[in-house]
Structures are given as C-alpha cells and as structure tokens.
Amino acid sequence: MEVFSTQSWDESLVLSKKGKCILLPFLNRTPERDVWLNFTRPYFIDSHVFVTRVDHDYIANVAGLRNKIMVLPLxxxxxxxxxxxxPNLDLVIVPDEVTVFRMVxxxxADMTLRSLTMAAHTIRKEGRFNLKIAGGIPAYANELRAGVHRDYPELRDRLDAAIATLIPEEIQDAVNRHVPIRVGYRMGHGLFFQVAGTLLLxxxxxxxxxxxxxxxxxxxxGLAEKARRAEQHLRQLIDxxxxxxxxxxxxxxxxxxNRALADLLGCLPxxxxxxxxxxxxxIRIMYSCIWQRITW
Incomplete structure (x- = not known):
C-alpha cells in the first residue's frame, strides 16, 4: 500500500474520485462523496472550533457577528x-489549510472554523502559537469515517470489522499527542465593569x-486524558x-x-x-515485500 502526499484536501478528493487513492481516513460523509466512496462506521467524533488570534474575544453568539471574515479551505x-x-459572515475560500491559518x-481574516484535531495539528506543525480556540459550534461536530473507493467493497468491510473493536478512550488517547493548543475562554468583561462600583458584587x-x-x-x-488513550487505539488499528x-x-x-513494517525493518515502530x-x-527488498504482503 502506498501513501500519497498531497498539497491540499481538495487534491486528495480529486485523486480519490479518479480511483488513484482507494482510502481516505478521517472523512465526513456527504451525499456528494457517497457517489464514489463507501463509508465505514464513525470511529472518531471531532468538534468544530473557531480559531482566532489570541487577542480576539470568545465567540458566544455566531449569528450576532457583523463585518467578520471567516476563511475556509477549498x-x-x-x-x-x-x-x-x-449568512452574516463573509466567507473567503483558499486552496489549503496552511493558507487558512496564515490569513487568520x-x-x-478574523477567524476560521476547523476541526479541533486539524486546528491543533496545523498550528503545532507551523508553530503558530499566537492563535487560540475561541469557541465552537457543537451542532457541527464531525463524525469521522474512512472512505473507501467503491471498487474495493471488501476493504471497507475489513475496516468496519477493525473499527468495531476500537475503544473511544483509546482513540482520544491517540489524538492527544497531536492537539496541544491554547484554548480561549470567556472572561465576562461586561459583568466586571457593571459591578466594579460595588465591592460585594x-x-x-x-x-x-x-x-x-x-x-x-x-x-x-479530561480531553487530554481521552486523547492520550485514543492514540493507543489508533496504533492498535494500523497494527x-x-x-x-x-x-x-x-x-x-x-x-x-505499523508493527508489520517495523518487524520487517527489525525494530520497534x-x-x-x-x-x-x-x-x-x-529499498528494493522493502517495496517488493510490501506488495507481496498486501492481502486485503
């Protein structure tokens, strides 16, 4: 099995549509994607969060925002x-995740709305630690699945069987190693100024x-502990x-x-x-063995 390295999420979807990529992990299921993909059951629930600069206020009322620009990847x-x-938000669409966070x-741009794990991974990778999480939209939670090209239904069935053995705590444990991020919270400044004249209040x-x-x-x-366990779960899945x-x-x-490849190389993963x-x-030995060992 070969892993493709792409420059953007849109490029990954294009390769999948053409049948050049048979498996896409961590994917939301949509009617459009159902046309060419078979989806596994959900194996990770990931919240959508606002990412802003550290000096931005907590976003408690999205509908009340005015003259705010939100940037999203294509x-x-x-x-x-x-x-x-x-519709009160002005949307700007850019080619990739890196551009999204650079604009914020x-x-x-004032903000972006991304999954928690994607936001944390990109911020950490790019070293953009002057960004923070400033709220979220609970109703937009991602039910992430693996999408398998429809030409390989047996692969989807095998993945479903493996996902059925997963424990949610182990999945969160796996994610935890990739989501160290500053989280913004509401300070209630309005209330502070209203009661400043009265000591008791x-x-x-x-x-x-x-x-x-x-x-x-x-x-x-609690999130940190769950994410730590989730990494062990993800490791078990690929092993x-x-x-x-x-x-x-x-x-x-x-x-x-995974463990199979590490064993071939004679060391721990x-x-x-x-x-x-x-x-x-x-180089040659490894690749020849890889193709011989794939038995979906």
Missing part, C-alpha cells in the same frame, strides 16, 4: 453549512469566574492491518509505521520515526 463539508446557517494570524463575580475556570480546566484535563502501513513526510522520512529507506539499506 473542498470542506462545512462551507455549505456555514453559508446556509450564518496576519489579520486578513465584584467579589461575587470573581467567585463565579473562578468556578468557571475550574470547570474549564477539568474539561480540558491490525495485514499489509505494511506507513506515512512519510516530504523528505521521505517515516512518520508512522517508534524507532522508525525520522528514518528513511537509506537508513536500513532495504
């Missing part, structure tokens, strides 16, 4: 929903704020696959490998990260 399922539900960071407001902060920290700690599974970066270095084929001297 080809996402959320674009149509935002256009329908929030440099002030060309000021103390009451401070107490309420402290309670909210503690609740927020508990939720954040169950009979063929060799791996992901590389643009320099040809391994990012992820974690030890393969950052290495290339040349580190093992097995």
């Amino acid at each position: 080809g996402t399922s959320v674009e149509e929903r935002v256009r329908m539900d929030y 960071e440099d002030g060309r 000021l103390l009451m407001a401070a107490g309420l704020w402290t309670v909210q902060l503690r609740l927020f920290n508990r939720k954040l700690a 169950l696959m009979p063929g060799y599974v791996f992901v590389r970066d643009q320099q040809g270095r391994f990012v992820i490998t 974690d030890r393969v990260a950052g290495k290339t084929d040349l580190d093992y001297g097995r």
Whole structure:
C-alpha cells in the first residue's frame, strides 16, 4: 500500500474520485462523496472550533457577528453549512489549510472554523502559537469515517470489522499527542465593569469566574486524558492491518509505521520515526515485500 502526499484536501478528493487513492481516513460523509466512496462506521467524533488570534474575544453568539471574515479551505463539508446557517459572515475560500491559518494570524481574516484535531495539528506543525480556540459550534461536530473507493467493497468491510473493536478512550488517547493548543475562554468583561462600583458584587463575580475556570480546566484535563488513550487505539488499528502501513513526510522520512513494517525493518515502530529507506539499506527488498504482503 502506498501513501500519497498531497498539497491540499481538495487534491486528495480529486485523486480519490479518479480511483488513484482507494482510502481516505478521517472523512465526513456527504451525499456528494457517497457517489464514489463507501463509508465505514464513525470511529472518531471531532468538534468544530473557531480559531482566532489570541487577542480576539470568545465567540458566544455566531449569528450576532457583523463585518467578520471567516476563511475556509477549498473542498470542506462545512462551507455549505456555514453559508446556509450564518449568512452574516463573509466567507473567503483558499486552496489549503496552511493558507487558512496564515490569513487568520496576519489579520486578513478574523477567524476560521476547523476541526479541533486539524486546528491543533496545523498550528503545532507551523508553530503558530499566537492563535487560540475561541469557541465552537457543537451542532457541527464531525463524525469521522474512512472512505473507501467503491471498487474495493471488501476493504471497507475489513475496516468496519477493525473499527468495531476500537475503544473511544483509546482513540482520544491517540489524538492527544497531536492537539496541544491554547484554548480561549470567556472572561465576562461586561459583568466586571457593571459591578466594579460595588465591592460585594465584584467579589461575587470573581467567585463565579473562578468556578468557571475550574470547570474549564477539568474539561480540558479530561480531553487530554481521552486523547492520550485514543492514540493507543489508533496504533492498535494500523497494527491490525495485514499489509505494511506507513506515512512519510516530504523528505521521505517515516512518520508512522505499523508493527508489520517495523518487524520487517527489525525494530520497534517508534524507532522508525525520522528514518528513511537509506537508513536500513532495504529499498528494493522493502517495496517488493510490501506488495507481496498486501492481502486485503
């Protein structure tokens, strides 16, 4: 099995439509995509969150926003929903995720609305730590699935069988290693100024704020623990696959490998990260074995 490296999500969808990519993970199911893909059952629920600059206020009322620009990448399922539900927002569509976050960071856009894991991954990869999460839309939660080209129905069935063994806590544990991110929260400045003249009301407001902060920290700690367990779950999923599974970066270095490929290379999966084929001297041997071992 070969992993394609694409420059944008839209490019991935185009390759899938042409049959050049048979499997797309972490995918929302839509009527349009049902035309050429068979979808597995959902295996990860991911919330949609607003990402803004750190100096932006918490977004509590999306419908009340005026003269705000939201930037989204081309080809996402959320674009149509935002256009329908929030016509008060000015949408700008760009080719890729990196451009999305650059526009928010440099002030060309006020916000974007992305999945929590995508936002965290891109911010961490690009080092854009002056961005934050400033709210979300619970109704827009992603039920992420794997999409398999309709020419390979048996692959979808095998993946469904593997997904049925997953534990939600393990999935969250896997995601946790990729989602360290600053989360914005509402401070209630309006309330503060209203009660500033009365000491008693000021103390009451401070107490309420402290309670909210503690609740927020508990939720954040719970998310971190669930995401940590989810990584173990994701590792189990790729290790169950009979063929060799791996992901590389643009320099040809391994990012992820499953146990079958690590065994071929004679080491643990974690030890393969950052290495290339040349580190093992097995370029031809490895690729010939990969094709021989794929038995979907």
